[in-house]
Amino acid sequence: MDIIEPLVKIVFIFLITLTTVAYLVLVERRVSAFIQNRIGPNRVGPAGLLQPVADIVKLFLKEDIVPKAANKFVHSLAPLISLVVAMTTFAVIPFGNSIHLFGRDIKLMIADVNVGILYILALSSLGVYGITLSGWSSNNKYSLLGGLRSSAQMISYELSMGLSIIGVLMIAGTLRLDKIVESQAQGMWYFWRTPISFITFVIASFAETNRLPFDLPEAEPELVGGYHTEYSGMKFGLFFLAEYANMITASAIIVTLYLGGWQLPFVGHIGLPDLAVSLLQIAAFGVKVGLVLLFFIVIRWTIPRFRYDQLMNIGWKVMLPLALANILITGVALLW
Amino acid sequence: MEQSKVIRKKDLTLLERMYIPEILKGMRITIGQMFKPKFTVQYPEDKFVPSASFRGRPVLVEENGIERCVACGLCSRVCPALAIEVQASETVENKERYPEKFEINMLRCILCGFCEEVCPEEAIIMSNEYELVFENQKDALFAKDKLLVPIEKVQARLDFLRSHR
Numbered sequence: 001m002d003i004i005e006p007l008v009k010i011v012f013i014f015l016i017t018l019t020t021v022a023y024l025v026l027v028e029r030r031v032s033a034f035i036q037n038r039i040g041p042n043r044v045g046p047a048g049l050l051q052p053v054a055d056i057v058k059l060f061l062k063e064d065i066v067p068k069a070a071n072k073f074v075h076s077l078a079p080l081i082s083l084v085v086a087m088t089t090f091a092v093i094p095f096g097n098s099i100h101l102f103g104r105d106i107k108l109m110i111a112d113v114n115v116g117i118l119y120i121l122a123l124s125s126l127g128v129y130g131i132t133l134s135g136w137s138s139n140n141k142y143s144l145l146g147g148l149r150s151s152a153q154m155i156s157y158e159l160s161m162g163l164s165i166i167g168v169l170m171i172a173g174t175l176r177l178d179k180i181v182e183s184q185a186q187g188m189w190y191f192w193r194t195p196i197s198f199i200t201f202v203i204a205s206f207a208e209t210n211r212l213p214f215d216l217p218e219a220e221p222e223l224v225g226g227y228h229t230e231y232s233g234m235k236f237g238l239f240f241l242a243e244y245a246n247m248i249t250a251s252a253i254i255v256t257l258y259l260g261g262w263q264l265p266f267v268g269h270i271g272l273p274d275l276a277v278s279l280l281q282i283a284a285f286g287v288k289v290g291l292v293l294l295f296f297i298v299i300r301w302t303i304p305r306f307r308y309d310q311l312m313n314i315g316w317k318v319m320l321p322l323a324l325a326n327i328l329i330t331g332v333a334l335l336w
Numbered sequence: 337m338e339q340s341k342v343i344r345k346k347d348l349t350l351l352e353r354m355y356i357p358e359i360l361k362g363m364r365i366t367i368g369q370m371f372k373p374k375f376t377v378q379y380p381e382d383k384f385v386p387s388a389s390f391r392g393r394p395v396l397v398e399e400n401g402i403e404r405c406v407a408c409g410l411c412s413r414v415c416p417a418l419a420i421e422v423q424a425s426e427t428v429e430n431k432e433r434y435p436e437k438f439e440i441n442m443l444r445c446i447l448c449g450f451c452e453e454v455c456p457e458e459a460i461i462m463s464n465e466y467e468l469v470f471e472n473q474k475d476a477l478f479a480k481d482k483l484l485v486p487i488e489k490v491q492a493r494l495d496f497l498r499s500h501r
Contacts (some may be wrong), residue, residue: 039378199356293479302362 009110013293015091021244022052028297035301059237067139067230073262074137077233082130082242089123089249092116094178096262096282100274108262108282109178116177117169120253124208128154130242131217138230148225149308152215153207155215156315161204162289163323167197167330168257181261191259192263196326198258200319205250208317210243219305250284251292259288358467360387384466388496391403392480393451394440397494403484406457407435411460419444426482438483442468443476452497461493 026048027040033040042048066075096108113119130153135147135249168190170182191198225231228239233283247290256260264284272280306314352358377384386392397404407424425436452461463485470476487494 031370034374035366036368037372037375039376041453298363298366299359302366303359 078134079238086245157207160319165316
């Protein structure tokens, strides 16, 4: 019995994440089209809703080309690392309060780890392996450059990411993500309480997910396709999947840490049945994650890419001091 | 006598260097653009209607039921892609000569419009039709039955040519 519950949750999360990824690609294409006064893909199915299916079928039918001089094992391994890391991070994110179903309380997170945040940080730093190894194993100078850039970028921004979380941890006093969400009840979101930490964390998340303005590892004008230049077919598809799964995970973390997670203010006082309240909270989590994802997409079509030196400048000379200052300010405020 | 003046852009102000307000300004513009009317023409349903200056497929002008062409062969001579074939013959009409066979290979035609420029009778002109798709090479040979177009349909192009001559 105890093995079934996590399995059901894993399948549930897996399916939801994969469908969200598929439709996120469509949303990105439609939103970018709207921003550029175009219409975007609207032919496959009603309003283009079957476009993801067509995309996936296309990727599966493409020839899978491995360069002759590539390290074949690592070449195949790299996209898997990217995807696995992106998906497993979701294991500790609470997407709802505990729900009462079939006579038992079910906690809406897969793994109830007491070091949730450390687990997220550890896994997100593993993500760099996928990109760096793909760049190295392709035996292509552009891929290698992309992979190296990505490792430099991720290492620089991981630091400020970890430091900016500390502000939240100091107020919450725990590493458990469900307790962090609970401490944000009644609209006391950490977004209001530690705005500097919020800003630095969001910027670092952009860098961690390789999204514009930090998409130097795959900068098209300079590096052809960056680390995935030599990938085709479903291996490229896996990188694509991993990028968007990373986006979803990053926005889920942002929502959990700063935007109140599944908390929906005032919903507890209306007198709804418990089940309805639980479902509303799950919906609230979904809507918040969706809005953050939309923010990710709009940012991508708003700002140009940073230069490499600007990237390093911002990472080490701005983000790091800001995150440190935030710890100091939070500490002083807590003592007061 | 100052010969050269150093032009220096103003440094960014502190607020601009903080990036975040500027990014929000940029996002306001991009989000504003989302709700503006679109430029996309949904092709198979709505079709782009070209203006008179457009060079679509060449057609022969048909006036009072017969073609204007006198089969002088200038278009065939000037055609850089060698797409036009004309065979002349005699007729009882005023013009005395007419093209017995007039064929344009639309796979060769590059829509340069030289034939239209060189034509002394304004008999061959560029229409506004741009949908040139063939399933085999034979379909691409446009004979007189496809080339002849009544003058009313191409009046806009004729007026355009007169006004720019």
